[in-house]
Amino acid sequence: MSLNDYLPHTRIKAGIAYMLCGAMSLALSDSLAKWLGAFYSPMQLLFLRTALALPVLVLLVVATLGPTALKTRNLPVHLMRGAINVVAAVCFYMGLTRLPLAYATAIAFCAPLFITAISVVLLKERVSFGGWAAVLLGFVGVLFVVQPIGETIQWAALLPVGTAFFYALMMVSARWIRQGEHMLTTMLYIVLCQLVFTVVPLAWSWQPLQWQHVWHLAGLALFSTMGLGLITQAFRIAPASTVAPFDYSTLIWATLLGLWVWHEQPNLGFYLGTSLIVLAGLYTAWSGKARPAPGL
Numbered sequence: 001m002s003l004n005d006y007l008p009h010t011r012i013k014a015g016i017a018y019m020l021c022g023a024m025s026l027a028l029s030d031s032l033a034k035w036l037g038a039f040y041s042p043m044q045l046l047f048l049r050t051a052l053a054l055p056v057l058v059l060l061v062v063a064t065l066g067p068t069a070l071k072t073r074n075l076p077v078h079l080m081r082g083a084i085n086v087v088a089a090v091c092f093y094m095g096l097t098r099l100p101l102a103y104a105t106a107i108a109f110c111a112p113l114f115i116t117a118i119s120v121v122l123l124k125e126r127v128s129f130g131g132w133a134a135v136l137l138g139f140v141g142v143l144f145v146v147q148p149i150g151e152t153i154q155w156a157a158l159l160p161v162g163t164a165f166f167y168a169l170m171m172v173s174a175r176w177i178r179q180g181e182h183m184l185t186t187m188l189y190i191v192l193c194q195l196v197f198t199v200v201p202l203a204w205s206w207q208p209l210q211w212q213h214v215w216h217l218a219g220l221a222l223f224s225t226m227g228l229g230l231i232t233q234a235f236r237i238a239p240a241s242t243v244a245p246f247d248y249s250t251l252i253w254a255t256l257l258g259l260w261v262w263h264e265q266p267n268l269g270f271y272l273g274t275s276l277i278v279l280a281g282l283y284t285a286w287s288g289k290a291r292p293a294p295g296l
Contacts, residue, residue, distance in 0.1 A: 015238025019246040022230030027253030029223035030105065031261060032216055034096040039213065041205035042093035045220065046086065047198035050191050052221035057191055061184045069185050074177045078186075081170050082193020088166035089194070095159030101258035102266050105251055106145050106274045107160035112284045113138040114168035122172055131287060138280030144273025183232060191225075244285035248278050 036045055061069050072078060095104040113135045119125040146157040177186060209217075234243045251274060258264035 012238045012242055015234045015243045016246055018230045018234035018237070019243045020249055022227045022234060023247055023250040024253050025223045025227030025230060027105070027250050027257060029220055029227055030092075030096060030254065031101060031257045032220040032223065033093050034101055035261070036213065036216055036220065037093060037097035039210065040207050042090045042097075043198050043201045043205050044207060045093055045217075046089050046194060047202055048217050049221045049224055050194040050198065052218060053225040054188075054191050054195055057184075057188050057225065061188050065182055065184060069182055070188070072181060072185055072189055074181060074186075075189075077173065077176050078189035078193055079196075081173050082190055083197050084166050084170045084173070085190060086194055086197045088163045088170065091159045091166065092163040095156060095163065098156035098159065100264040100266065101262065102251065102255040102264060102274075103145055103157070103270060104160045105254040106270065106277060107142055107157055108163045108167070109248070109251065109277050109281060110138050110142050110161070111164040111167045111171075112281045114165050115171055116284060118168050118172045123175060128287070130283065134280040134283040134287075138277050138284075141273040141276025141278075141280065144269050144276065146273075147269055183236070187228070187232070241286050245282050248281065251278070 033045055040048075058070070092104065092108060095107075099107075116127055116131055116135055120127055142157075142161065146154055174186075231247065234246075255266060258266075
């Protein structure tokens, strides 16, 4: 094997490793958000998460790209995407407090299917018959996941569905960011806009911080930021169609963490529905229309 053949092979392995580590990080972040949701509102958790992560991200951007990378020519787009991202994250955190961790995670993974549909409306893209079949199959999977939960909390399943829709809208709107802006700059402004849009609502939802939760909040910020960064790096160094399927390992971690921490026991309907969502998402990723959701 020549050096030219070896390097791409190494990058693919590294990309898969980044994706697996990123997926595990996001599952840990989600489990911390679920646990902390018993003490703080979703808006407060999101604010604290971004407030802790923003200084680290600013230092990372300056250290790697220089101070000029802190500037952007896409501020209106970033503000719009930041507001959408806040809505998506709040929906997900609310869903985590009302649904089993694995169920909320599985439902949110229908985001690539929303991306397909939204791309048709906003970007005028054409979707094949197979693409629409994948969308239908994925939503049938969501119904299988939701149905066994029980009628008393079925409405809560709409929260991760809302997360998937708004996340998809944010991903599609990335096409409106002008060429030339570095990925780290885009990430920085997503976090900054999250901070901006969560400050005002805190006047109605702020709860005094408990000192014993400091490390949990730090972990929430660390794992969410690290997960997004690792997954982004995976897509940078390896083909999306190769690494995207490994994003679904988040479902494995979510199921295990739910079982270990909250003794949640998913039933047959969950596994059947999740399988359909994963199959639909894999088809969508391999056909080049979208990526699985890398978290919030």
